[in-house]
Amino acid sequence: MHIDTERRRLFLDPSDPAFVADPYDAYDLARAAGPMLFWEQYGHWCLFDHAGVTAALRDRRLGREILHVATRPELGWDEVPAHLAPFYDVDGRTMLEREPPVHTRLRGLVNRAFVSRQVERLRPRIASLTHALIDGFERDGRTELIASFATRIPVTMIAELLGVPFGDIDRLLDWSHRMVAMYRIGRTRADEDQAVSATQEFVAFLQTLVEARRIAPRDDLISRLIEASADGDRLSEDELIASCILLLNAGHEATVHAIGNGVRTLLEQKLGADGTIDDATIEETLRLDTPLHMFTRYALEDLQIAGQRFRKGDRIGIMLGAANHDPLAYPDPRRLDPKRAGPAHPSFGGGIHFCIGAPLARLELQVALPILFQRLPGLHLAGEPLFADSYHFRGLTALELAWPVS
Structure with a gap:
């Protein structure tokens, strides 16, 4: 890592093993030199302080x-390569990648079936699934938590919510992992080809499922989205499928990381051993080691932020993980403090793009983590946690745990 303070340039490889294991020292140095630096490896400016991040999320x-306010020639952009068109045709139709008025319409239609009261009714099912998973490894005295627990809860719940058959869950995971590789720096042509094939397979699968639900609706999200698309304000077939892919991918990827990071944090900081993990503790785990560290925005007009001028079309990195460790917002930020006062963390974003799945993610953590610690007294780390080289996501590839078995 190197910072050119005079030119406000950050030189940092996000795949550097030290950064993958612990990015927070680097964030502290960047924030002290910033609060906004040009990250050379990404080719755009990034905000590292809490005040700047939270303001940008709502700006x-x-x-x-x-591309709704500028053309590719105006921006100096090349056309999308032909081999990537199938991926971006789907990705570009999701509410996450759109601005008003299209975003407003898409989010409104999806939100009808994804409001908090719909999610809250899933609490008993999350609890029963959590117990069932623990039943599968409790007598072993050890488990690798990411595969046996952290992955299974969110993917099962979002699949059930949407109405995807249980037997297809492993296919969903495979498609999702291949698609999200597109968002990482340094992706290869092989990564791109895998993401495109996953997209095409995912779309074909959902087309068949949507057609089945048109013929025989059920009490699931896909059926409700079809019903919503039949009203005066419609979701097109392509928008419906893109929305389902977004909900399936975003509905489990980040939550897997949140569960793994949260359990690791609680164990390392010696909290939760008695199973009394309240909602405030869950929020602190989300702040302390958030699963998404960078969210990007485009400047929609010429503007100035933190003393830096931007032209329309310039990209800006909003550093959620760095904001969550800003000592001006959170004194002693590396300490997990359930009684911490201060501003709400921006781990789920903010503004019109605030994560639509936040109620479900929070509920899964609030239910699953206390049950895990209650069911496995003496739970402890049984190996060094292994973080994935998958920045801007922050998550574990393996979390080996053990506990005494009588």
Whole structure:
């Protein structure tokens, strides 16, 4: 890592093993030199302080989409390579990648079936699934938690919510992992080809499932989205399928990391051993080791932020993980403090793109983590946690745990 303070340039390989294991020292140095630096490896400016991040998330001059206000020639962009068109055709139709008025319409239609009261009714099912998973490894005295627990809860719940058959869950995981590789720096042509094939397989699968639900609706999200698309304000077939893919991918990827990071944090900081893990503790785990560290926006007009001028179309990195460790917002930020006062963490984003799945993610953590610690007294780390080289996501590839068995 190197910072050119005069030119406000950050040189940092996000795949560096030291950074993968612990990015927070680097964030502290960047924030002290910033609060905004140009990250050379990404080719855009990034905000590292809490005040700047939270303001940018709500700044309507910044957006996830830019081609609604500028053309590719104006921006100096090449056309999307032909081999990537199938991926971006789907990705570009999701609410996450759109701005008003299209975003407003898409989010409104999806939100009808994804509001908190719909999610809350899943509490008993999350609890029963959590117990069932623990039943599968409790007598072993040890488990690798990411595969046996952290992955299974969110993917099962989002699949059931949407109405995807249980037997297809492993296919969903495979498609999701291949698709999200597109968002990582340094992706290869092989990564791109895998993401495109996963997209095409995912779309074909959902087309068949949507057609089945049109013929025989059920009490699931896909059926409700079809019903919503039949009203005056419609979801097109392509928008419906893109929305389902977004909900399936985003509905489990980040939550897997949140569960793994949360359990590791609680064990390392010696909290939760008696199973009394309240909602405030869950929020602190989300702040202390959030599963998404960078969210990007485009400047929708010429503007100035933190003393830096931007032209329309410039990209800006909003560093959620760095904001959550800003000592001006959270004194002693590396300590997990359930009684911490201060601003709400931005781990789920903010503004019009605040994570639509936040109620479900929070509920899964609030239910699953206390049950895990209650069921496995003496739970402890049984190996060095292994973090994935998958920045801007922050998550574990393996978390070996053990506990005494009588």
